[in-house]
Structure formats: structure tokens, C-alpha cells
Amino acid sequence: MPFNYTRTPPNNTFVTNGTELLVLPFNTTVELVMQDTSILGAESDHPLHLHGFNFFVVGQGFGNYNPAQDPAQFNLVDPVDRNTAGVPPGGWVAVRFRANNPG
Secondary structure, eight states: OOOOTTSOOOSOOOOOOOOOOOOOOTTEEEEEEEEOOOTTOOOSOEEEEOTTOOEEEEEEEESSOOTTTGGGGOOOSSOEEESEEEEOTTEEEEEEEEEOOOO
16 A cells, blocks of 8 residues: 555654665656655645756646656646755655756
């Protein structure tokens, strides 16, 4: 059963920090979907910023991101070019960028 990000958060807030590295070939197109969990409490838009990149905001919504349905609504014609975007409370934002900054 998939996690429901829009219902009352679980009482389990034991989380760990970690870092994972994914090496991408130069000029790869990357799509990143950020889902707000609000597990640690309600919050306003959570800012997303990628150092060294601008990105295109191709989709945004409230509730759980549905990979089978939501991409059909993405704006791939004239998406907004940003360097910061807000993940809505209890929602998600989808961005695309080209991995062309080796630094």
C-alpha cells in the first residue's frame, strides 16, 4: 500500500539523515518530483532550490503525486523557468533540468 501523504501523519517521526550520490552523464535531462509529507507538522510552501541550475516547473498539484496520471497534465510547451520553486503544503512539484553544470 503506498504512503498517503495527505492524511494525518503517523506518530513515528524517527527519521534519519543521509546522502546518496547519483552520477549522471553530462547533458542528461532530469525530472525531479518533490512530495511534501508534512510529517513533522503543517507548513507553508517549502522552497526548492538547485545550486548551479535553473529548472523548468512542469507540474504542480495538491495531494499525492500520481505517476500514472499527473504527468499527462505537465506543461511541456512553455514551462516556467525558475531557480526556486515552492512545494505546496500536502502537495508536490515536478521540475526538469539538464545536468550540464559539472561543478
